[in-house]
Amino acid sequence: MNLDDLTRSTGEWLRGEGPLSDVVVSSRIRLARNLAERPFLTTASESDQTEIYRCLANDVTAASDDDAMFVDLNEADPVDRDFLVERNLISRQHASGSGSRGVSISARETRSLMINEEDHLRIQGLRSGFQLETIWEEVNRADDAISDSLSFAFDSQLGYLTACPTNVGTGIRVSVMLHLPGLRLTKEIERVARAARDMHLAVRGLQGEGTEAVGDLYQLSNQTTLGKTEAEIIDAFSTSIIPRIVEYERAARDTLAKKQPVRLDDKIWRAYGLLSNARRIASGETHTLLSPLRMGIFMGRFSKFDVKRWNELFLFTQPAHLQKVHGVSMGERERAIARADYLRDRLGDD
């Protein structure tokens, strides 16, 4: 398997079919791990970093499936790195970092093992819909497999030691990507975001830290990993936080459908009209316009295409995906035209 194989599909996390997938786009768990007796990357020299990379690359490859793919990010093309960010397989920081670093990606893209991101190793599990238990099993299994042959920096009092103090403890971060157009249209989104922050959750945009919520996509994640077990953290998401927000969003959609059906359909169909007719369109506008269509599909108010097609449109209109598919590097203006062409081609009356 290589990177070009990935351009033929959307990856498991964008299947749009898991539990609660009308609101929960995808779920993610990642563990932060560092090798014992090696400096954290914050203080490591270039050669330390290369040593860590070599040491981990072997074990990570050994612990991966036969079908897994390993990408040396230091050697990878910038477009390929952005491509992996857009697929949520590496972080933006990992892509733009420097020195020896890489990622092992499992066949269905449900698991990625990032070497020398902020920590020496980050084990990520990612699936569509709300599937934290399944992800946790997979991530936990990978963690066990790798730690068989290596020893991680661990303190009996504090737990796992990490480059950034916010990750010390379990080293776990649980994130759930939510699609909340209903709450934005009923102007309740800020209230819900505030409530989430009161529960010590971080609320972020599509690509994590420092990114804006585009297309009504919000990433909710825990901020503390110390003093609670992994099970407790996951349990809080599974039994209370997420089901409650899903209920709010569904109620907002119901209210709109009952009280403002014309406004709702107008929003959906105007977005479709623009996406299927524009001759140039930016990535941000595309995601903004795709948002009401996802809601429309799940509400049974829009049937020009299904969620599978939506996922393709969502993923393949992003800058690096566009360039990968076209096989050429393109500037912003060229991409805007190529994106509009792609959309018309996919949305044309067939």
Added chain:
Amino acid sequence: MNLDDLTRSTGEWLRGEGPLSDVVVSSRIRLARNLAERPFLTTASESDQTEIYRCLANDVTAASDDDAMFVDLNEADPVDRDFLVERNLISRQHASGSGSRGVSISARETRSLMINEEDHLRIQGLRSGFQLETIWEEVNRADDAISDSLSFAFDSQLGYLTACPTNVGTGIRVSVMLHLPGLRLTKEIERVARAARDMHLAVRGLQGEGTEAVGDLYQLSNQTTLGKTEAEIIDAFSTSIIPRIVEYERAARDTLAKKQPVRLDDKIWRAYGLLSNARRIASGETHTLLSPLRMGIFMGRFSKFDVKRWNELFLFTQPAHLQKVHGVSMGERERAIARADYLRDRLGDD
């Protein structure tokens, strides 16, 4: 012929086929006339007004074709009055005025004779494209026919006397409706409007005095009627003013096509996408979006429908036309929905 017959067509002036019709939507000439020995409407009592109305209605009817239609505006339904304003057969002031007043409309809507608008009588000729000579012949003939049996207020020094001093003299107003989307997109419209004002022309929106230029439609008209003959006034429009502006607009369109073809097509197709998908849409937005489509048709860049269909869309999406066609009175919200339904019906892939 009655008002309902009109709902089946667009009238001659919106045929979109006359000379220079890529830029000149329609041409209009009107003459202001007042009966001698009767008070101007500014000082007339209600019974004076009724007297004037009775006196003129007879002669106007006599001077009209057999197929002409006479509408008593004082008795007409408000929607019918607005309907006539939207067709440019009466002015907004004539519609919203009070007391005895009416209009005689010729079969193809090329001529309307307004009684008790601002003056006792206004003789209007209206045709699509740039046809001032043809209109002038028709208007002049009507003026002669009516003045056979009546005498108009006339001063040998000043010429025709009118309610408002700006109309004294020939009493002629020549207006040309121009579609100038190219000049707006190249940001030259203000410069052209300024030049027109320097030539003592009034620059107004679609429905004359006090209206904004919506949909890139500008009405250019002479402001003085004193000290020049009708022929001189018309000649200035025919030989210099209008051909020059048409050249500017065509040059702007050429520049856009050469230098910014994607921007141009994006503008055209996004407008089409919104018009053919919206579930509610205001009259102003409809005209704004129809503008690039008219340009696109004449530039050969848009062929989903022709100018005949464009004219229908332009006229029948206006508030009174929508209500006339539906046969019911509707508020703004209902109209926005009915307008979107009408547009989708007309623009649907057939």
